[in-house]
Amino acid sequence: MIRFFNTLSGTLEEFKPLREGEVRLYTCGPTVYDYPHIGNYRAYIFEDLLKRFLLLAGFKVIHVMNITDVDDKTIKGAARLGLSLQDYTAKYIEAFFEDIKTLRILPADLYPRATEHIPDMVKMVKGLLARGFAYYKEGSVYFSIEKFPAYGRLAKINLEELKAGARVDSDEYEKESVHDFALWKKAKEGEPFWETELGAGRPGWHIECSAMSSRYLGPSLDIHCGGIDNIFPHHENEIAQSEAFYGQKFVNYWLHCHHLVVDGEKMSKSRGNFYTLRDLLARGLDPVDLRFFLLSTHYRKMLNFTFDSLEQARASRQRILDFVYELEHRTFPPGDQPEISELTEKMLEDFKNSLADDLNISAALAALFEFIREINSRLSRDLIKQADGARILAAVQELDRVLAILPEKEEQPLPPEILSRIEARQKARKEKNFALADAIREELRQLGIILEDTKEGVRWKRIK
């Protein structure tokens, strides 16, 4: 049984897709006004884990992620540089795609852009006007939340209290009630706009997700994800718009990822604790280590990024890589043992069952590490046979369909000058010239290559 924590109900629920064997997944994508930061990637990596798990569990997944390429920030950014909206956002869209590839995030099936779906949004806004859920005010269109009694269910916000505690809204647009939100914003001097049946203007942020999700996934979808901060108002508003328009349930399961903080505090540029992926790559970070770090804490728990915790994650991942390396490079005696198959199957089952339990990655990894220790113990006593080794390796590779943390292919071969240094060291060792041997070892270490002397000869591995 697969179960997820549904923000809507506030409880763990058994997962049942609308259509047997198929999951329609919508995840909120980037607003392309700047380079994404590592907190953004925590959310995308959580979604990637979810999706990869669903795929491993045998589901067909149809995944749509929007790209917000028109909003206040993109408009401001473009204006500042005197660029068109499109020219301004193109750079960040490209950076986003580069980054997700670097982090081994599986691409979505579709990346609809807001600017390319204006007609869908206009149609929806018109429908909401016709049904009395929306109203015009000075050329803009607003959603009237009092017309939608279920408003506040997702965020568990009581409208009365919300009104009492809210600050005065200083929005330059006029609306009837403070918490009504804009569906369509009247064109302003010097800002991009679209000439439509609603008048000249641009869409509000929330309507874009409602329009694009239904366009590609239908009026009802299985899972909608995003960061915890999207719950209110963004997702609350999406529900209001979509359900008011279609008159049916919008999303069955809402999954939200908690924040990443840095050194215990919210990341912000003014605090100087703001990192993009590029910042970290420039420091020599292996992006897959970052992936593992972001992956290895449960998605509903706040994650504290520090360079120390990143180092812990790196070391932890290295243990898995060393295990795989050993299996790939060792020679085994022929034969196989049913006991090993059993251990392997048990580990796979534990791993998958843990993930099926609201993506409990800690328990899943614990199953893997326990298995690694068990097998290592046997390896050290030469108790693993050839077929066992192949089976173990296949199992770890299967898990890696979800984790995606193993080295991509064969390691890059070493350049000849390095190889000859290794040979020189072997020669020195044979001649018992250990001072020279150690000097060469240290020299290579400086170059990021670690040598290991094993029974089966010298081995090397790269370190970052």
Add this chain to the structure above:
RNA sequence: GGCGCGGUACCCAAGCGGCUAAGGGAGAGGUCUGCAAAACCUCGAUUCGUCGGUUCGAGUCCGACCCGCGCCUCCA
């Protein structure tokens, strides 16, 4: 004011009513080694923020309190 999250060994972290409280990192001991490094193995909490309560039995449920954090405004 409202809503919500967290406090488990030196650090990260699972466990959510009942086997000896997972797992990883660091550390200590050992194996291997010319010595190392690396790797591997072993060992690390009578105890789960504090105080009460419920229960045959509580990190696990209830109450109070202390500490840290987030949201209620754009934000993953």
